[in-house]
Amino acid sequence: MKSNRRTILKLLSASGAASLFGFKALSGQAQCLTTDDILGPFYLPGAPEIAQFAPDGAPGTTTLITGTVYANDCETPAPNAKVDVWHANDSGGYEDENYRGVVYTGDNGQYAFQTILPGKYLNGAQFRPRHFHYKVSVMGVALTTQVYFEGDTSIPIDPWASSPDAAERIIPLSEDQQGRLHGVADIYLDVEPIINGQKSQGFSPNRPFIQHVIPNPMSTEGKVQVFLPEAASASLLLFNLHGKAVNSIVQAQQISGGLHQWSIRNENQHGLRLQPGIYILQLQVNGRPADSKRFIVV
Ligand SMILES: [Fe+2]
Numbered sequence: 584m585k586s587n588r589r590t591i592l593k594l595l596s597a598s599g600a601a602s603l604f605g606f607k608a609l610s611g612q613a614q615c616l617t618t619d620d621i622l623g624p625f626y627l628p629g630a631p632e633i634a635q636f637a638p639d640g641a642p643g644t645t646t647l648i649t650g651t652v653y654a655n656d657c658e659t660p661a662p663n664a665k666v667d668v669w670h671a672n673d674s675g676g677y678e679d680e681n682y683r684g685v686v687y688t689g690d691n692g693q694y695a696f697q698t699i700l701p702g703k704y705l706n707g708a709q710f711r712p713r714h715f716h717y718k719v720s721v722m723g724v725a726l727t728t729q730v731y732f733e734g735d736t737s738i739p740i741d742p743w744a745s746s747p748d749a750a751e752r753i754i755p756l757s758e759d760q761q762g763r764l765h766g767v768a769d770i771y772l773d774v775e776p777i778i779n780g781q782k783s784q785g786f787s788p789n790r791p792f793i794q795h796v797i798p799n800p801m802s803t804e805g806k807v808q809v810f811l812p813e814a815a816s817a818s819l820l821l822f823n824l825h826g827k828a829v830n831s832i833v834q835a836q837q838i839s840g841g842l843h844q845w846s847i848r849n850e851n852q853h854g855l856r857l858q859p860g861i862y863i864l865q866l867q868v869n870g871r872p873a874d875s876k877r878f879i880v881v
Contacts, residue, residue, distance in 0.1 A: 614657065615653070615655075615657035615771040616655060616771045616772070616773050617719075617726060617728060617751075617752065617769075617770045617771045617772070618728065618748040618749065618751070618752065619726055619727055619728050619748075620727065620728045620729040620743055620748075620749065620752070621727075621729070621743055622716070622718075622727050623716060623729075625669060625677040625716070626669060626716065626718070627669070627679060627683065630667055630668075630669065630683040630684050630685050631683075631684055631685065632684070632685050632686070632687075632795075632797050633684040633685075633686075634684065634686050634695060634696045634697060634794060634795065634808045634842050634844070635684075635696070635697045635698065635842065635844075636668065636670070636681065636682050636683060636684045636696060636697070636698035637672075637681065637682060637697075637698045637699045638681050641672065641673065641681070641699055642672075642673045642674075642699070643672070643673035643699025643700055643702070644699055644700040644762070644763070644764055645697065645698075645699060645761075645762070645763040645764070646697070646698055646699055646700045646756070646763065646764040646765075646766070647695065647696075647697050647763060647764070647765050647766075647841055647842065648695065648696055648697075648698075648715070648730075648765075648766050648767070648768055649693065649694070649695040649765075649766075649767055649768075649810060650693070650694055650695075650767055650768040650769045650770060651688070651691070651692045651693050651694075651769050651770075652664040652666065652688045652692045652694065652719060652721065652769070652770045652771075652772060653692060653769065653770070653771045653772070654771075654772065654774050654775060654776035654777070655771065655772065655773045655774060655775065655776070656776045657771060658776075659692075659776030659777070660688070660690075660691050660692025660693070661688060661692045661721050661722075661772060661774060661776075661777075662688055662689065662690050662691070662692055662777075663687055663688060663721060664687065664688040664692070664694075664719055664720065664721035664770075664772070665685060665687055665718075665719065665720045665721065666685065666686050666687065666688065666694045666696075666717065666719050666770075667683075667684075667685045667717070667718040667719070667720075668683065668684060668685075668686075668696060668698075668715055668716065668717055669682060669683035669684075669715075669716045670682050670683070670698065670701040670714065670715045670716060671701045671702045671703075671704055671713075672699070672701075672702055673699055673700075673702045674702050675701075675702035675703050675704035675705075675710075676702070676704065682698065682699075682701075684696060686794060686795060686808075687794070687795055688721075688794075689792050689793055689794050689795070689874070689876060690874075690875075690876060691790075691792060691874070693790075693792050693794070693810075694794060695792075695794055695808075695810040695842055696842070697841060697842045700713060700732075700756075700764060701713045701714060701715060703737060706741075709737070709740050709741070710737045711737060711741055711744075712731050712732070712735040712737035712738045712741050712744045713731070713732055713735055713737075714729045714730060714731050714732075714744070715729065715730045715768075716728075716729055717729065717730060717768075717770070719770050719772060721772060721774055722774050722775075722777075724772055724773055724774040726770065726772055726773075728752065728770075729743065729744070729749075729752065730752050730753075730754060730766075730768045731744045731749065731752060731753040731754070732753065732754060732755075732756050732766070733753055733754065733755045733756070735753075738753065752768075754766045754767065754768050759840070763841070789812040789813075790812070790873070790874075791809070791810060791811045791812060791815070791817075791866060791868045791873045791874060792809070792810055792866070792873070792874045793807060793808070793809055793864060793866050793874045793875070793876040794808040794809065794810055794842075795807065795808040796847070796864060796876055796878040799878040799879060800878070800879035800880065800881045801847070801849060801878060801879070801880055801881070802849065802880075802881055803848070803849050804846060804847065804848045804849060805846075805847050806844050806845065806846055806847060807819065807832065807844065807845050807847050807864060808842060808843070808844050809842070809843050809844075809845075809866055810841070810842050810843075811838060811839075811840050811841065811843065811868065812840055813840040814837070814838065814839050814840050815837075815838070815840075815868045815869050816835050816836065816837050816838075816868070816869050816870070817833055817835075817836055817837075817838050817843075817866065817867065817868055818831065818833055818834055818835050818836070818866070818867040818870075819831065819832035819833040819845065819847075819864060819865070819866055819867075820832070820864070820865045820867065821847075821862055821863070821864055821865075822862065822863045822864075822865060823858075823860070823862055823863075824860065824861055824862070824863070829851045829852065829857065829862070830850065830851050830852045831852065832845055832847050832864070833845055835870075847864075849880055857880045858880075859879075859880055859881050860879070860880060861877055861878070861879055861880075862877070862878060862879075862880055863875050863876070863877050864876050864877075864878065
């Protein structure tokens, strides 16, 4: 039933510490499921697979959203879920080419994107509250919904955001020392959990992770997207399935918190093409393994 669906929302503080916020599932799988919302007229299929939606130099407040997609047991992360997001620009207008993108959840079900805070636009005589549109899908199950922000004065007069169903989709935003906004939007899909060793690993949304290696399979070159909750020294190492390091993409580079993207080439440390097969990209933070992701080289 739609009326008893809920979303767990978490606050990511400026220091990177996360705290539980709002409702937590008590019992039964339906208690946690994220509610749906209207699609609206501005969805476009085929959005680019990028994690930074706003064009360089675009006006607006930089906003970083992280979250985890979970299965209907409310605790098993859903890897490889497609998270399709679109939103208005700073002036409240939708653009065909910008402010939309597709990211995929990593092995821990986590995703991240960076953009600007959506502007408000008129719906009749009233402004709609700021919001992100989401289409989230995995294993044939899809959810269309919207995410709003705490303190938005347009929420009480908006027929969709003011619905009790939307209450758990109104997330807090916190501001960091650079003036960037951070929010956490976890999504609970009505999909059966895949027990693959990912369950209840005790991760938290402020953990660094590799979001994406694209394309996968990779032929000549691709890119890797990494999220760090705070500034740190990061390394990206490439291993074959025998555990042998074959290349390093990033070596102990001091980077800021947020989303980062690097190019990755189909070559070993000697510049020679890799043997086709499965490889493991390992993220090290401050010298310690933090996450890894498998991808295929063809
Ligand atoms: Fe909208």
